[in-house]
Amino acid sequence: MSVHEQVAAARQTAYRLAVSSATRRNDVLLAMASLLASERETVLAANERDAHAAREGGLAGPLYKRLVLSDSKLDTMVESLRSVVALPDPLGEQVVARELDDGLLLTQVRVPIGVIGVIFESRPDALVQIASLGIKSGNAVILKGGSEARETNRALHALFARAIGETAPELVGALQLVETREEIGAVLELDEEIDLMIPRGSNELVRYIQQHTRIPVLGHADGICHLYVDAAADEAMAVALAKDSKTQYPAVCNAIETLLVHASVSGMLPAIVASMPEVEFRGCERTRSVVECAPADEDDWRTEYNDLVLSVKIVDSLDEAVAHINRYGSHHTDAIVTHSREAAERFLREVDSSSVLWNASTRFADGFRYGLGAEVGISTGKIHARGPVGLAGLTTTQYRVTGAGHLVADYAEGRRSFTHRELP
Amino acid sequence: MSVHEQVAAARQTAYRLAVSSATRRNDVLLAMASLLASERETVLAANERDAHAAREGGLAGPLYKRLVLSDSKLDTMVESLRSVVALPDPLGEQVVARELDDGLLLTQVRVPIGVIGVIFESRPDALVQIASLGIKSGNAVILKGGSEARETNRALHALFARAIGETAPELVGALQLVETREEIGAVLELDEEIDLMIPRGSNELVRYIQQHTRIPVLGHADGICHLYVDAAADEAMAVALAKDSKTQYPAVCNAIETLLVHASVSGMLPAIVASMPEVEFRGCERTRSVVECAPADEDDWRTEYNDLVLSVKIVDSLDEAVAHINRYGSHHTDAIVTHSREAAERFLREVDSSSVLWNASTRFADGFRYGLGAEVGISTGKIHARGPVGLAGLTTTQYRVTGAGHLVADYAEGRRSFTHRELP
Numbered sequence A, B: 001m002s003v004h005e006q007v008a009a010a011r012q013t014a015y016r017l018a019v020s021s022a023t024r025r026n027d028v029l030l031a032m033a034s035l036l037a038s039e040r041e042t043v044l045a046a047n048e049r050d051a052h053a054a055r056e057g058g059l060a061g062p063l064y065k066r067l068v069l070s071d072s073k074l075d076t077m078v079e080s081l082r083s084v085v086a087l088p089d090p091l092g093e094q095v096v097a098r099e100l101d102d103g104l105l106l107t108q109v110r111v112p113i114g115v116i117g118v119i120f121e122s123r124p125d126a127l128v129q130i131a132s133l134g135i136k137s138g139n140a141v142i143l144k145g146g147s148e149a150r151e152t153n154r155a156l157h158a159l160f161a162r163a164i165g166e167t168a169p170e171l172v173g174a175l176q177l178v179e180t181r182e183e184i185g186a187v188l189e190l191d192e193e194i195d196l197m198i199p200r201g202s203n204e205l206v207r208y209i210q211q212h213t214r215i216p217v218l219g220h221a222d223g224i225c226h227l228y229v230d231a232a233a234d235e236a237m238a239v240a241l242a243k244d245s246k247t248q249y250p251a252v253c254n255a256i257e258t259l260l261v262h263a264s265v266s267g268m269l270p271a272i273v274a275s276m277p278e279v280e281f282r283g284c285e286r287t288r289s290v291v292e293c294a295p296a297d298e299d300d301w302r303t304e305y306n307d308l309v310l311s312v313k314i315v316d317s318l319d320e321a322v323a324h325i326n327r328y329g330s331h332h333t334d335a336i337v338t339h340s341r342e343a344a345e346r347f348l349r350e351v352d353s354s355s356v357l358w359n360a361s362t363r364f365a366d367g368f369r370y371g372l373g374a375e376v377g378i379s380t381g382k383i384h385a386r387g388p389v390g391l392a393g394l395t396t397t398q399y400r401v402t403g404a405g406h407l408v409a410d411y412a413e414g415r416r417s418f419t420h421r422e423l424p
Helices: A003-018 A022-038 A040-057 A061-067 A071-086 A125-136 A147-167 A169-174 A181-189 A203-211 A235-247 A263-275 A318-328 A341-350 A408-412 B003-018 B022-038 B040-057 B061-067 B071-086 B125-136 B147-167 B169-174 B181-189 B203-211 B235-247 B263-275 B285-290 B318-328 B341-350 B408-412
Strands: A094-101 A104-112 A115-120 A140-144 A175-178 A196-200 A225-229 A256-262 A280-283 A309-315 A333-337 A355-360 A377-379 A387-389 A395-406 B094-101 B104-112 B115-120 B140-144 B175-178 B196-200 B225-229 B256-262 B280-283 B309-315 B333-337 B355-360 B377-379 B387-389 B395-406
Touching (some): A003 A104, A003 A140, A003 B341, A022 A040, A022 A125, A022 A169, A040 A147, A115 A181, A125 A169, A147 A169, A225 A235, A225 A318, A235 A333, A256 A318, A309 A318, A318 A341, A333 A341, A341 A355, B003 B181, B040 B061, B115 B125, B125 B147, B125 B175, B225 B235, B225 B263, B225 B318, B235 B263, B263 B285, B309 B318, B341 B355
Parallel strands (some): A115 A140, A115 A196, A225 A256, B256 B309, B280 B309
Antiparallel strands (some): A094 A104, A377 A387, B104 B395
16 A cells, blocks of 8 residues: 555545444553563564564664664553553533523534554563554554664554554554554655644654654653752752752653852852762853863753753853753753742743653653653644643544524524624 | 744743733733724834835735725724633643542643744734734744835834833733745754744745744645536535535635545536536546536646646545545545435545544634634644644643652552543
8 A cells, every 4th residue: 555545545444433332442552551461472483583683783872772662562561551441531521511692502522633643662561552542542543653662662562553454453553553664754745635744763763754844743842941049949949959959860751950059159069069979060150160061062051961960050040040941941940949939939830841840850841741541742833732642632623503493594684683692 | 033032932931921910911912902993093104115125126916905995895904813811711721630549630721832933924914813823822923024015024023022021021021023935944944942933934944844844834735626516416415516626615624635436326416507607627537528617637646736637537436435535635625415424424434634524614624713712823733733723722731740749669569559540
C-alpha cells in the first residue's frame, strides 16, 4: 500500500472508531496486551536482529540502550496496555448542554480528533504507548519509527494488527506502520488528511517536524526551564529545590538549565553549589564573585544541556527574573522559591510558560504526577493543549443540535426568541 | 515602526494585558465606545475618502456596500463595543483544581493566548469587532485590513489607540495596524512571535493564509453544508427546513449547498422545489426524473455557491448520505430531517462536521444563536476550537502548582505518594 492508501484506510477506520463503544476499544487493548504477553518471543527475536545491526553499525550508548528490549521491558509494555484500559473513556462527555429555545437543545460533545501521525525515535515502547492511547481515544494512528528499530516495530505492529483483527475486524486499519524515510516526507504533506502530528524524540526531530509540515504539531522542541530564588526564599528549601530540579533526572525536559538568584540572597550560592558536587556550574560575572565556576555567556541562557550542567545568573529584581525567563526560556516549566505570596503570585501570572510552580520542583510538571492518567506529551504551544497532555488532548468537540423543525427565519423576524438556558 | 517592531511591542503589551484586571480591560472598551461615538465625524470623513476612491476604481456592488459606513452602522459599532463589555471575563477560570499531595496543589487556569493576527477584507466593522474581542480576552492584536478601507481603518485605529492611551497607557501597544501588502508576508512568517491567525473574508483569503503560514489558523475556507431528508422525514418539516437552510440568508457559510433526499421520499421534491421559486436547482439524474431542473455534475457536490443555487442528489440509504457528506462536504454544518431517533443518532455521530443538527435549520450554527455571546469565527479545524468560536477560543490554559518545598525525589524513592484528589 502507498502512504496515501494507508492514510485513506486510517481515515475510514477513524470514522468507525469514532462510533465504537468504550467496551469494544478496551477489548482491543486487552487483546493487544494478551498477544504481546503470549508472543513475546517473536518481538524479542525481532529486537535482537535490530540490536545486532545496531552493534555492527556502532550505535552509541544511550540510543542503543533505549533500543534493546528485555523481558522486564516487555512486562512493562503489557502492564502499560492494561493500565490504559483502566483509564476513563475520554469520549462522549457533554462539555456544554444548553436549551436554545423550547424544544431546541444544544450539546457540545467530546469526540476523537481523527487521524494522528506519530514519528518516534529508537525507543520501541513509544509505539506501544501511542498506539494504545490512540485507540483508547478513538483515533487512527499513522506510526513512523526509527529505522534502527525497524524489525521490532514491524513485529509489534503485526501482533497488534492481529489482535485487532481477532477482536474487532472493522477496526483493523486503526494502526498504519510507515517505514521509509521518503514516506515521512509524504506523511508531512498530507495536511488535508492527517489532523495532528506528535513527534516523540530529540529536539532536532521535533524542530524538523514543526518546520516541515502544515499539520498542527503537538509537543515541544526545547525544555529550557528555570528556578528563581527570590529575595524572600528560605535557604534550605532553595538548596533542596535546586538540587531536585537539576539532578533528580537531568536528561529530561522539565529539569532546570538555569538558576536565577536574587542579588540579596546570593549568599545562598555556596550551599547550592556544595549540594550537587556532580554538577558543572557556569555563572555570570557576579555569580563568579561569590562561587568559583566557569563563565556563562549569552549562549548558555539559550542552551538545554540535558546534562549535569547548570548556568547561574544573579538578578536584581523579580521583574528581571521574569523578563529573563520570558526571553530566554522555552515557555515549558519554571519555578519560584519564596515565602512572599505577593512575589509568588506575580511570578505565576507573569511567566508565560505552560507550567509555573511555587515552592515545588520543576520535575513535577508531568502527566502522571499531575494526575492525568497517561501522558501523550508536553506541549509548549498555546493552541489546543498546553503543558502535560493527557487523553483529552487527543479529542476535539462537536456541536449537536436537536430541534422539532425549528427555523432561523422565526428568530430573525421576531416571532420567537432564544432562551439560552444552561442545562445540568 | 517595522512589522517586527510592531509585533515585539504587541508581545510586550500582551504580557501586561495578561495580568490586567477585567475592570481595566472593560474601562478601555468603554473609552473606545465613547470616543467612537463622539468622534464619529472623523471616521465618516475617512470612510468617505475610501468610498470615493472605490467609486473611482469601480469597486463592485456588494464589496462597495460593505465598505461604506453610515451613522447607523457606526451606532451598531458603538453598541457592539458596549455589548462586549457586558460579556463575562473569559480569563482566570479554574478549569482544574486538584490536590496532588498534602500541601501540593495543582490548578489549570484560563489565560490569554498572547498575540493574535487578524487579516480582514473591506468591512471596517471587522476591525472594531476583533479589536474589542481581543482586548476583552487579554490578547494583543495585529490588524491588517483591506487596502480599499485604508483611511477608515487608520481613523478607527487612531481613535482606539487614543482611547487606550487615555485610559490605560501601559496597554497602548495592544492594537497594531499593519498596512502594506508586503507587510502581510512579513506577518505570516512570524510563527515564533504570533500565536494565532484569524482571517476574516473570502474563501480565497482564508485558503491563502492557511497555505502561506506555519502560524495556527482559526477559521474555515469553505461552507459546503448539507440537509439530508431521511426516509422517515415529515414532508412539511422537510420543505420548511430546506427553504430556511437555503434561502434565509444564502450568502453565508452555514446555508446549505446540497440537498440529499432518500429515494423512498423523492416524492417530496416537487413541494421542496415549489417552496423556493427564486432558487436554481441542479439535480442528479434521478432527481431530474422527479423534478425539472439543470443537471448537477461532480463539481456541484464540491461547490459553495453562496447564492440562490441548490444541488440535489437522491441517495438510497443513510449510509450513502453520510458518506457523501464526509467526502464532499467541508466538515462545517450538516443536518438531518427525520422522526426516527435511531437514524438521527447515527447521523449525528457519523457525520464528521463541526456542527450537526437534527430537525433544525443549518442556519442555527452561529455563535450568537448558540449562546456564546460573541463570535470570533467558525472553525472547521479540529485542533483548539471547533464550530462557532466564542471568547474562550481566544484563551489557552496554564498549569500552576503551589507547594511547600515538595521534591520529586521523595515520590520517586517511595517516601511519599500522590493523593490526586479533585477539589471543588
